[in-house]
Amino acid sequence: MMRGVECSALPRGDGNRQVLADRDVRRLRNALGRFATGVAILTACSPQGGNIGLTINSFSSVSLNPPLVLWSLDQRSSYYEAFRDIRRYCINVLNLQQHRLAVDFAGRQGRIFGPQDWEMEAGSPPRLKQAAVRFECVPYAAYPTGDHTVHIARLIDFAASDAEALVFCDGRFTQLALQRAAV
Numbered sequence: 001m002m003r004g005v006e007c008s009a010l011p012r013g014d015g016n017r018q019v020l021a022d023r024d025v026r027r028l029r030n031a032l033g034r035f036a037t038g039v040a041i042l043t044a045c046s047p048q049g050g051n052i053g054l055t056i057n058s059f060s061s062v063s064l065n066p067p068l069v070l071w072s073l074d075q076r077s078s079y080y081e082a083f084r085d086i087r088r089y090c091i092n093v094l095n096l097q098q099h100r101l102a103v104d105f106a107g108r109q110g111r112i113f114g115p116q117d118w119e120m121e122a123g124s125p126p127r128l129k130q131a132a133v134r135f136e137c138v139p140y141a142a143y144p145t146g147d148h149t150v151h152i153a154r155l156i157d158f159a160a161s162d163a164e165a166l167v168f169c170d171g172r173f174t175q176l177a178l179q180r181a182a183v
Contacts, residue, residue: 075144133165135155142154
């Protein structure tokens with residue numbers, strides 16, 4: 001038991017069929033939110049034409065050889081079908097100054113690909129100017145898991161800048177506070 005922290009066991013289910021009460025879902029979401037993550041905008045050219053994008057923070061490296069990353073998407077997302085059929089996309093890791101874009105692309109409206117923020121090239125996904133890092137990817141595998149699908153992507157190109165990455169923790173945007181130390 002941790003001091004000063006309410007602890008409870010999650011209800012036991014039959015593996016994939018465990019259902020949490022609304023109160024437990026909120027508590028679990030808050031607990032998971034204590035883990036700091038980077039913030040990125042996933043962009044692509046829609047199969048129907050035009051550009052699409054959404055904010056994600058479920059992004060992680062998987063392998064260096066071959067170069068693989070993962071991200072996940074809620075199966076109830078309005079973009080679920082579109083990203084299932086996309087053959088190339090870009091994961092744009094936001095810098096500290098780009099928190100407004102994270103909010104715009106997380107909402108139901110917004111998602112404006114203005115030339116002041118985005119590089120556009122025919123046949124390529126939109127690439128965010130001044131991103132901390134950009135990863136261009138092609139799908140490698142997808143695994144429906146619970147209420148999300150975990151997407152594994154193979155990197156085909158990347159570009160990194162010196163900009164500090166935006167961080168999301170405890171329901172708000174922040175930055176790393178510790179001095180960087182050599183590892």
